[in-house]
Amino acid sequence: MQAPTNSFRDSSQVMTSSADPMLPLLFPLLQAFPAPLRATLVAAGEEIDAPAGTQLWQEGQDITDIILLSSGIIIASANPNAGSREFLYGHMSAGAVAGLHALMMPSHAQVQLIVRQDAHYLRLPLSAVRAALTAHPAAWEAVAHELAQGVFHLMNMINLLGHSNGYQRLRRLLIQMDRRAKNEHLPSGLILNQQEIAARIGLSREMVNRMLSQLRSGGYIEQDERGILQILQPLPREF
Numbered sequence: 001m002q003a004p005t006n007s008f009r010d011s012s013q014v015m016t017s018s019a020d021p022m023l024p025l026l027f028p029l030l031q032a033f034p035a036p037l038r039a040t041l042v043a044a045g046e047e048i049d050a051p052a053g054t055q056l057w058q059e060g061q062d063i064t065d066i067i068l069l070s071s072g073i074i075i076a077s078a079n080p081n082a083g084s085r086e087f088l089y090g091h092m093s094a095g096a097v098a099g100l101h102a103l104m105m106p107s108h109a110q111v112q113l114i115v116r117q118d119a120h121y122l123r124l125p126l127s128a129v130r131a132a133l134t135a136h137p138a139a140w141e142a143v144a145h146e147l148a149q150g151v152f153h154l155m156n157m158i159n160l161l162g163h164s165n166g167y168q169r170l171r172r173l174l175i176q177m178d179r180r181a182k183n184e185h186l187p188s189g190l191i192l193n194q195q196e197i198a199a200r201i202g203l204s205r206e207m208v209n210r211m212l213s214q215l216r217s218g219g220y221i222e223q224d225e226r227g228i229l230q231i232l233q234p235l236p237r238e239f
Helices: 035-043 126-135 137-161 166-183 194-201 205-217
Strands: 014-016 046-050 055-057 065-078 087-092 112-125 221-223 229-231
Touching: 035 112, 035 126, 065 126, 087 137, 087 194, 112 126, 126 137, 137 166, 166 194, 166 205, 166 229, 194 205, 205 221
Parallel strands: none
Antiparallel strands: 014 046, 046 112, 055 112, 065 087, 065 112, 221 229
């Protein structure tokens, strides 16, 4: 993982002056507002290009903006100072939104966000989003949909981490990734190195390396040309 740059408003970020007219097609949240109100909301924000390694959030910082990611990949993780035991929540790709929870609860970041692949995103002030929602309350339905997707992701993660057996965590993650690779066109969050897999399931890199090596040698998994692990035959129940 590339070392992050130091600041949320890093000098390497490039701000563009005009909004992308395709943004409403990518974000149902924006599409939920009438065109004039949407234009006012987008005009209150900033479109930003952030290179890989840029840190967008630090754990514990105040959240004052919502991030709408239109390209690139951002990773969400916790315990960044815990060395090999940093925990990886997942990857955000085009269409992802971060920070909506701060509309309704204490606005402190529970994770750190770091750009993994050069990203372009729209940064909207929370105050502007609140004003738009007050003017058009029907758009709260789009907010609820975004938050429900986040809850679904967290429930999957809780179910995965609920396994006390390390191999069962790995097995479940591999099955989830294989299913996504077959059903989704974009590979975001599927090209994970062994350190990232370990951080995703709360195990040491050494343990993950050993289990993956044995699964490969047993003919259960392989990496495709994109670098995505795929399952060749049903994974064994026990390791």
